Amino acid sequence: MSLSQSEIASGLSTILGHDAVITDAQKMDAYLKEPRKRFHAPAAAVVTPPDVPALQALLRWANENRVGIIPQGGNTGLVGAQVPLLGSEVIVSLARFDRIRAIDTAAGVMTAESGVILENAHKAAEAQGAMFPLWLASQGSARIGGVLSSNAGGVNVLAYGNARELTMGVEAVLADGRLYQGLNALKKDNTGYDLKDLLVGAEGTLGIITAATLKIFPLPEDHETALVNVTSPDAALTLFQLMRQRLGGRLNAFELIPQIGLEFQLRHGMLDADPTASPSPWYALIEVTRMAGTEPGALQSALENAFERELITDATLAESLAERTRMWTFREQMSECQSKEGASIKHDVSVPIAAVPALIAEGSAAAARIAPGIRPVPFGHMGDGNIHFNFSQPAGSDPKAFMAQYDEAVHEVIYETVLKLGGSVSAEHGIGQLKVDLLKQVKDPVALDMMRAIKTALDPNGILNPGKMLG
Template sequence: MSLSASEIVRALSDMAGPEVVVSDPSKMAAWLNEPRKRFHTPATAVVTPPDIAAVQAILRWANQNHVGVIPQGGNTGLVGAQVPLSGQEIILSLARLDRIRSVDAAAGVMTAEAGVILENAHKAAEEAGAMFPLWLASQGSARIGGVLSSNAGGVNVLAYGNARELTMGVEAVLADGRLYRGLNALKKDNTGYDLKDLLVGAEGTLGIITAATLKIFPLPEDHETALVNVASPEAALELFQLLRARAGSRLNAFELIPHIGLDIQLRHGMLDADPTASASPWYALIELIRLAGTAPGSLQSILETAFEQSLIADATIAESLAERTRMWTFREQMSECQSREGASIKHDVSVPIAAIPRLIAEGSAAVERRVPGIRPVPFGHMGDGNIHFNFSMPAGADPKAFMAEFDEAVHEVIYEVVLKLGGSVSAEHGIGQLKVDLLRQVKDPVALDMMRAIKTALDPNGILNPGKMLR
């Protein structure tokens, strides 16, 4: 027999204390208002447990009473995994589990709880003379638990990998309240299934991550950063191949940005100065790490070669921290700036790196045929194949009418091109509730059966983030 909302609130208050339970809808905005404002379903309650024992007690009770639980970190997710779907769930915020348990720079390991803000993890590593290299635009509010549950990527995947590759072990509470103690720091542990890799990227559907052992790295001596003019994505691809051959593992980032992104940011006063050397159809933001004991100037030498080979037309190399910051601000504002132009249709996709020029050319042409006047804004992590293939509405269009008429059609066009090129319809943002039906359409049926079997084994009552990823 299902519990009423008042019964759920009373039980949570008895278990965790009334001070950590929010049941007044007018006070839930911080947990319900997700970044893209696509999902507007209320929650029965929000609970912010103070420790892992409380998390265990809440899940044990929820499992016994068939109450859905949505784990939430910093509420920065872009596919709705962290907010309600039916309105009958409770949100379990990990924000109060925010301790850095240990940092061992010599061993290259840091243990952080799920509620640690990503930026604070950066600071903790830096205070120990090390670096945690997962960098996101939302790092001031994103929390470790959410970052791992979504297997976040960011701008340093090229050199260091995504969240899963940066995770050595996890601690997690299972649906029945048991605690999985998987916080090891071993580079080699060949003792069965890699349960950590199941939990990272599962969006809270298999267990709630409460802490993780993370890889940290020596701090670079410096960064060599440049914003380079390229004529086309094809030229950018050739430049990337040159850099990878000459710089190897020192190549930290290679981001592709179209001129329209610069135009929007300058028109709306989002940049204090133009960070580019001159006007160009496309820009590549490149960064090399300079390790201790190595000489500066490698990037300039490579760019000189690229200029001689007609791969680039112009470039500016950051000569100060302020210039480097301005270049990265230009890149990091690419998502935000599109909102200044009205409605936009967004895609987080990946293809083999060599197919990126085809993706952009074929996808843009197909969508422009379908929606005359639409403005393609493809940008992102060219170095790892992940492009945020976005489209701003035609100038002067009505935002609501544009989205109502073209949102679904544009998705269909882009996903058809992506799949034809052997790509993925979700590169780093996850599935959440936004792409559940899409996943069912494109995923191998055997893979879906395996995923459902794992879900059933670990969460037989379906209380963990119900309706997300699998439905």
């Protein structure tokens, strides 16, 4: 028999103390409101355990009493993994797990607890002359545990990989309260299955990450950054291939941005100045890392070669930190600016890099056939094939009517296009509760069976993030 809300609150208070348990609806509100405002289920309670033993005790109790548990970091997720689905779950905030346990620059590792804000992890590494290269627009509020649980990507995947590739080991509490002590800094460890890779990207469905050993790198001497005019995604693809050939591993970002994104931001006063050299249908934001001992000018030289080949029509190189910041602000505000234009239909998808132009062309045409006047706003990480393929409502149309009429149909044609091109329906945002049904439609049935078997083995009572990912 399931526990009532008052019984849950009483049990939680006995384990954690009254100060670590929130049941007041107004105080819980911030934990329930996710960025896209798509999910509105209540929670039985919110708890803020102070340490690993307290979290272990909590999960033992929850497992014995079949109480659903939702791990939550900075509540920045975009697919609803971090908020309730059923209305009876307990949200476990990891905000108090906020220590940097160790930094070893010689070994190139940092051990951070799951509640550390990503930006604070950056600052801690930089204070020791090192860099943690996972950069997100939400880094001021996203926390390490959520970043790892969603296997976040960001703008530096091209050079450094996504969260999974930056993780050497994790510590996690399992559904029955046992502690998996997988923190290590070994580059070679052939002693069985790589269990950290199960937990990273599992969205809290297999265990709650409490700390991780992360790769850090020497702090760059400088960055060379340019915003480049290109005529089309096809031209951007050719330019990317040239940049990779000329710059190799120094090329750490290649972002594609459409002109409409600049128009939105300038119209709504989101930029203090136009960061571009001149008007263009498309822009590529390119950045090169310059390490100590290397000569500056590599990006400028590569762009001069691109001009000679007529791959670009204009460009501006950042000559100051303020100019570099303005260029990246332009890129990072691409999601926010769409909300100022009304409703938008959003997709986080990936295709092979060579198929990015086809994705944008075919997807835009398909959406336009369904919804005349719809405004495509595709942007993102062209260097790794991850495009945020978004569509803003026609100018002046009613937002609710637009979403009611076109949301499902546009999703269908975009995902159909993605799959035809050999891509993925979730590149870096995850599955959560938003894409559970979609995953069942597109995932290999054998892969789904394997995932369910792992879930059953590690969480037989289904208390960890119930209903998420696998449903």
